[in-house]
Amino acid sequence: MIVRTLDDIRGTDREVEAENGNWVSRRFLLRKDGMGFSFNETIIRAGTETHIWYQNHLESVYCVAGNGEIEDLKTGKIYPIKDGTMYALNEHDEHLLRGGTEDMRLMCVFVPPLTGREVHDENGVYPAMTDDE
Structure with a gap:
C-alpha cells in the first residue's frame, strides 16, 4: 500500500515548478511506484x-478548485474549467491552459506514467522517458 500526503511531497523532488512560475506539480504517484499511471496535483x-x-x-x-479555461488549438474551441470539470486529452490534444481569476487546483492522471523528471519542452511536450534515473 502506498500512502502519501501533500506535506510528504512539498519541498521534495516530487514537487516540480515551471521555470516561468505558471504552475507547480506535486507528483503523488510516479512510474517507479508501479501502478501503470502517474497521479499529480497541479496548481x-x-x-x-x-x-x-x-x-x-x-x-x-x-x-477541484479555482477556475480557468482550456483552448483546443486544433478546433479553436474554448472550454471553461471550474470545480467539478473534467477534461481528457485522449488524442494528444495540443492546447492552451489558462488560469482564471484564481488559482486552479487540478488532479491529473498520466499514461504512460511520468518518471518525475519531465518538464515541458519548447513545444509544450513532455519527452518519453525510458528510465526512472
Whole structure:
C-alpha cells in the first residue's frame, strides 16, 4: 500500500515548478511506484497561460478548485474549467491552459506514467522517458 500526503511531497523532488512560475506539480504517484499511471496535483496560477502538447502521454484532469479555461488549438474551441470539470486529452490534444481569476487546483492522471523528471519542452511536450534515473 502506498500512502502519501501533500506535506510528504512539498519541498521534495516530487514537487516540480515551471521555470516561468505558471504552475507547480506535486507528483503523488510516479512510474517507479508501479501502478501503470502517474497521479499529480497541479496548481495553475491565476492569470497565466501555458502551451501544452502531450505527444507521448494521455492525460485526464479533474478540477477541484479555482477556475480557468482550456483552448483546443486544433478546433479553436474554448472550454471553461471550474470545480467539478473534467477534461481528457485522449488524442494528444495540443492546447492552451489558462488560469482564471484564481488559482486552479487540478488532479491529473498520466499514461504512460511520468518518471518525475519531465518538464515541458519548447513545444509544450513532455519527452518519453525510458528510465526512472
